[in-house]
Amino acid sequence: MPTPDRSPRPGSRAALGAYGERVAVRALTDAGLTVLDRNWRCRDGELDLVARDGDALVFCEVKTRTGSGFGSPAEAVTPVKRRRLRALASAWLAAHDHHAPDLRFDVVGIVVPATGRPQVTHLRNAF
Incomplete structure (x- = not known):
């Protein structure tokens, strides 16, 4: 289990999302991925x-x-969201000079309980 970000518990929806992204970055880098x-x-x-x-x-x-x-x-990533993410990935590839033989779409789900550490679920090749 990755070591979670020790930030204070988020209060607003935006703060919750930002906190979750920090936890996700830590989980991905701990798993050996490089965030670009x-x-x-x-x-x-x-x-x-x-x-x-x-x-x-x-x-x-x-x-x-x-x-x-x-x-x-992860259930919040609907078919509509998946289509949008594929289109956004195409736009990102067109705007950047990164090439790879494989492309993958992952979902990182973070559950932040009232007490205790966040629970991280990394779904590789989620769709």
């Missing part, structure tokens, strides 16, 4: 994280929740 880009934006939306894992470029969606009342964080 964070919160990359274009007119069509935003990619949370872009990383390299060996020969693969990884486009990673981060979902953070405080509980499972609305399902697991």
